Amino acid sequence: MTGVVITGWSALSSAGVGVDALAGRLAGRELSAVPVSPGVGVGHLYEEPLPAPDGHALADFDVRARLGRKGTGSYDRTTALAVVCCQEALREAGMTVDDVTRKRIGVVLGTSLGSFKSTSDYSRETLVQDKPYLVNPMLFPNTVMNCAAGQVAIRFGLRGVNVTIAGGALAFLNAVRYAGNVIERGYADVMLTGAVEEYTPHRAWASHLTGSTTTVAAGEAAGMFALTSPQAPVWAGSRRSARILAVSTGYGPGGGEQAERALSGCVNRVLRRAGVDPDAISTVLTCEGDEADRREYGPVAYALGHRPRRIMAKRLFGECDAASGAVALAVLLAAGKDGVAAEGLSMLTARGADGAVGAAIVKGYADAGTDRG
Known part of the structure; x- marks a missing residue:
């Protein structure tokens, strides 16, 4: 895509x-x-x-x-x-x-x-x-x-x-x-x-x-x-809320380090496909729930080369399993509804217990205007 x-x-x-x-x-x-x-x-x-x-x-x-x-x-x-x-x-x-x-x-x-x-x-x-x-x-x-x-x-x-x-x-x-x-x-x-x-x-x-x-x-x-x-x-629809620039998924058999490498690979692929500089990613929305959990944030920060702000929507809205990624994106857009946090480049990540991983880059528009270019 x-x-x-x-x-x-x-x-x-x-x-x-x-x-x-x-x-x-x-x-x-x-x-x-x-x-x-x-x-x-x-x-x-x-x-x-x-x-x-x-x-x-x-x-x-x-x-x-x-x-x-x-x-x-x-x-x-x-x-x-x-x-x-x-x-x-x-x-x-x-x-x-x-x-x-x-x-x-x-x-x-x-x-x-x-x-x-x-x-x-x-x-x-x-x-x-x-x-x-x-x-x-x-x-x-x-x-x-x-x-x-x-x-x-x-x-x-x-x-x-x-x-x-x-x-x-x-x-x-x-x-x-x-x-x-x-x-x-x-x-x-x-x-x-x-x-x-x-x-x-x-x-x-x-x-x-x-x-x-x-x-x-x-x-x-x-x-x-x-x-x-x-x-x-x-x-x-003429109004734009955001644009999803690229999505990539992968698999690290058995989880653990292989899943971490697979997630870092997903991050590199979406950056390349979207034509985005790693330093431009200011926020990462992960599906983690514990501050000490770095199974998603760690590989993402490693691939980006810096530590962007991390948002964990699960801490507010619970373990929603398949819907967790949708909730994370909704949180990003709702937080920017009044121009607070939407404008800029953010990354969504996900990681399953079986080693499945994924990442997406989202470009927000704080003005939610009519130009969808």
């Missing part, structure tokens, strides 16, 4: 729904030195026991209040978060979906495995129901990994490319790279691109038992970005 422009975006996080909620949570904070937030009380959300009384969930989220009753009765939480977030992103971009444009708007959504709860609940039904295993067939669609992306397309009448990428920690960067390739090859003019992860007992316990969240609580989030080319038609 040669770079894509963000003409509109939105995020759902423990801060609330939309750009303003996220910007409000960040207002007045020094993002490079935020303390770890415990989240909010989540005990009332589910009858099942949870590993901790607090988490980073949208405790008062009500999909019917946002979208109405029609068509939402079958949504699981992952689908509800994704659809509402896309609605907000389309509104922020000022994009009208009609018979002319709908064929040129696609969706690419990153995830870990779809809705863990929906899949688990359906599997359980096949074991506990009386023979001949009378499972409610209405439960099945939500077990399909691409359910959320499909429902987004159905809700808004989008007929372009529709893709779900199961990439874990790398899901968002993989989604951005995929979207960029689709746009560059002319298959779509706009790709609603992002990632989603729900907070449920299943994910909370999975994070707790695998030790993937040592300093931050489990969370949920959705982040969606309207991506297009700088030469896109006017209907794709």
Whole structure:
């Protein structure tokens, strides 16, 4: 990909729904030195026991209040978060979906495995129901990994490319790279691109038992970005929030030092592809949660040759797994909503437990003006 422009975006996080909620949570904070937030009380959300009384969930989220009753009765939480977030992103971009444009708007959504709860609940039904295993067939669609992306397309009448990428920690960067390739090859003019992860007992316990969240609580989030080319038609949105100049992913088998070398290689590749001097990178947004954790920041600083400011969005919004990268980008854009931090060059990084790594360079525009050059 040669770079894509963000003409509109939105995020759902423990801060609330939309750009303003996220910007409000960040207002007045020094993002490079935020303390770890415990989240909010989540005990009332589910009858099942949870590993901790607090988490980073949208405790008062009500999909019917946002979208109405029609068509939402079958949504699981992952689908509800994704659809509402896309609605907000389309509104922020000022994009009208009609018979002319709908064929040129696609969706690419990153995830870990779809809705863990929906899949688990359906599997359980096949074991506990009386023979001949009378499972409610209405439960099945939500077990399909691409359910959320499909429902987004159905809700808004989008007929372009529709893709779900199961990439874990790398899901968002993989989604951005995929979207960029689709746009560059002319298959779509706009790709609603992002990632989603729900907070449920299943994910909370999975994070707790695998030790993937040592300093931050489990969370949920959705982040969606309207991506297009700088030469896109006017209907794709005239305002620019930022431009993603380049994305690179890699793999270091077994993790450890091999993953560190792979991440440094990703950094070098995105700098070369974007034509950016390493010294121009002022901020790195990593998916780390602990100040002492340097598994991403260390290789990045080594490749850049200096130590840029580090922002760890997980410390504010929890372990959001596949959606962590989308949350990090949303934090960067929300912090710059009033010209605070967006202008300049930043880098997003991600690293999975299996050794998968990735990096992207983002050019922010503090004025969010109309020139998308």
